[in-house]
Amino acid sequence: MRIVVRTLAVLSVLSWIVVAGLFAGVQSGSVPAPTPAVSSGAPSLLAPDWTDRLLRDADDVFPGSPKQAAASVLPIVRRQAARFGVDPLTVLAVIQVESQFDPKAVSAAGAKGLMQLEADTAAGLAADLGLEWTGEDLLFDPEMNVTLGTYYLRQLLDRFGDPDAALAAYCSGPSFVETRRDVAASIPMGYSDRVWDVLSALKAKTSS
Secondary structure (H helix, E strand, C coil): CCHHHHHHHHHHHHHHHHHHHHHCCCCCCCCCCCCCCHHCCCCCCCCCHHHHHHHHHHHCCCCCCCCCHHHHHHHHHHHHHHHCCCHHHHHHHHHHHHHCCCCCCCCCCCECCCCCCHHHHHHHHHHHHCCCCHHHHHHHHHHHHHHHHHHHHHHHHHHHCHHHHHHHHHCCCCCHHHHHHCCCCCCHHHHHHHHHHHHHHHHHHEEC
């Protein structure tokens, strides 16, 4: 059963990648601009009330995360996912795995905020988007963190063309994943599996 659910989830995520790629092809420059067409043009895979459904069952789909925190982050995720053409449920799954919706979370490696970004990576992403970078404390701002994290996911999905590899790169770094691919070695899927477990639960609650 899990294989079936995961296959459907992969197809859903890939549909967002394909649609986003089509629209990205007609835009100039390397930075995706906000474009409602990405959101409205994507296949209707989510129920119209999908955010309400998630909040009703927040204790089930976001275990250990305060419902109030999830409620405050959902509008940001919805907005930035549409902006960059990323499946919003994937963004939410990454946030759940990375920080359990704690905007002040800090990892042992120094990654910060909802999507657990490191300062050097975040500074580069901010520069790409033309956002002012005044220091790593910006990563504790939910809007900035989700904007940069979602844009980073967009970059990784474009770079690897595969959700599993993109998620592995989000966790371990793109250079690590590329090195593994270059020598035909397997890519560790532990992190990816954790995200897919959350994503499968989210999709079960929000399918139209």
